[in-house]
Amino acid sequence: MENITNPILPGFNPDPSILRVGDNYYIATSTFEWFPGVQIHHSRDLVNWQLLPAALTRKAQIDMVGNIDSGGVWAPCLSYDDGVFYLIYTDVKSRKGAFKDAHNYLVTATDIEGPWSDPLYLNSSGFDPSLFHDSDGTKWLLNMIWDFRKGKASFAGIALQEYSPERRQLVGKVYNIFKGTDLGITEAPHIYKRNGYYYLMTAEGGTWYTHAVTMARASSLTGPYEVDPTNPILTSDQLDQQKLQKSGHGSLVETQDGQWYMAHLCARPIIDKKCILGRETALQKCYWTDDGWLRVEGGPFPQAQVDSPKIPISPVHHENDYDDFSGTDLKRYWNSLRQPFSETWISLSDRPGHLRLKGRESMQSTHHQSLLARRLTTLHLVVETAVDFEPDTFQQMSGLILYYDTADYVYLRISHDERLGKCIGIIESTHGQYNEPLESDIHIPGGLTYLRAEIENSHVQFFVSTHDTAWTKVGTSLDISHLSDDDADYIRFTGAFVGICAQDLSGQAKAADFAYFNYQPAQ
Known part of the structure; x- marks a missing residue:
């Protein structure tokens, strides 16, 4: 038993x-x-x-x-x-x-x-x-x-x-x-x-x-x-x-x-x-x-x-934590903010074998975000994804996000800079205060970009890789303890999520195509 x-x-x-x-x-x-x-x-x-x-x-x-x-x-x-x-x-x-x-x-x-x-x-x-x-x-x-x-x-x-x-x-x-x-x-x-x-x-x-x-x-x-x-x-x-x-x-x-x-x-x-x-x-x-x-x-x-009660043990099937987005329906562990999944902003069919997110409102919005996330169930894990995204303006972003609510998140995002072109950087919001922890964004080449987050207790370290190169650290380890019910000066009730998202504040609905998402709890 x-x-x-x-x-x-x-x-x-x-x-x-x-x-x-x-x-x-x-x-x-x-x-x-x-x-x-x-x-x-x-x-x-x-x-x-x-x-x-x-x-x-x-x-x-x-x-x-x-x-x-x-x-x-x-x-x-x-x-x-x-x-x-x-x-x-x-x-x-x-x-x-x-x-x-x-x-x-x-x-x-x-x-x-x-x-x-x-x-x-x-x-x-x-x-x-x-x-x-x-x-x-x-x-x-x-x-x-x-x-x-x-x-x-x-x-x-x-x-x-x-x-x-x-x-x-x-x-x-x-x-x-x-x-x-x-x-x-x-x-x-x-x-x-x-x-x-x-x-x-x-x-x-x-x-x-x-x-x-x-x-x-x-x-x-x-x-x-x-x-x-x-x-x-x-x-x-x-x-x-x-x-x-x-x-x-x-x-x-x-x-x-x-x-x-x-x-x-x-x-x-x-x-x-x-x-x-x-x-x-x-x-x-x-x-x-x-x-x-x-x-x-x-x-x-x-x-x-x-x-446990004196009932025969009955094992259950759990969905694979590696999602290659090859199915016709999203896995049950995926969630969006405030709205149903709709072809107007998310698609598994526009580019088969990929999940397409069409950029919409910012991480601060309580209306129409293009964000897909799953619950954090452990604080000892590695999360990886790969995204094909070619932004034309700083108002277009996509990447890997740790999200609590509109006031608290940590975001490894790809964007465009007038000097660097396609680049990667970090956006952090703590109690609604916006911050960019890096001194400056980092230029990255076009094509598929691999993103990684290593989470250990109350900290996360981000990494990036392009064209099968080795993982490179992006910034230093960041404190994520503010992604909790207990850190704000007002009562709130949800938990931390990890996921992928896309924003296009220019209104052009720039698409980001994700090749996979791998959620790897420590053994």
């Missing part, structure tokens, strides 16, 4: 919602401004996880063009009833200041791999929605309530309202069923029914190092809810930064043989409490006490190694 090794979903995979249907387990996670929306992973043993097609793949389902950084898809909830999968999610349009424009939607599918329906709008009273299917057939939407008023607690409780599948809308009274514990910042509600009790699991303490999972219960769905006397049932040991941190936002699943597990988000600090990989997903084994409360085995702190 293999152990479960945490995190089970490394890299940016926060806010897990776990579900079992028969012998199959699914986890849905937040994707924020990255497209497609809502990653879904599948397992048959809770040890090995495979990425399935994402749920939100069309602009009709999620239109994020213009969404703020760390907006977009927050905290999806995956559930199942009578042959139908239900997915609830929030599209956050604004989040800074007093107000949060957070719209909650429902999509459904009869197959976990889709197609998923067009969205049904539910409400905008707060984020972290979930859908509870009661044993009497009724369905109930929960979400935290956001209160913008001065002098009020922003996290104002947990709303509960019935959802009518027949009328396809929320109906009846809105109940505020739980105001939270002294930890505060009460969010991420999930309800589970067991032995005559309704159990309300919430996240509290903020999605930071004080993050936690708390539990309350009631004999009636609308309450009153009794708080677990030993809360929090899960949190992190802040005195040991080598262990999983930021643990919270839990979701429960019961195995076929009656064992219980909690999926929760966590993070791994690299340096100075900076988690470059973002918030990840872990699993903890749980049990119920004789007096009917849930406990985490070995808790309340999360474990890196957890006993």
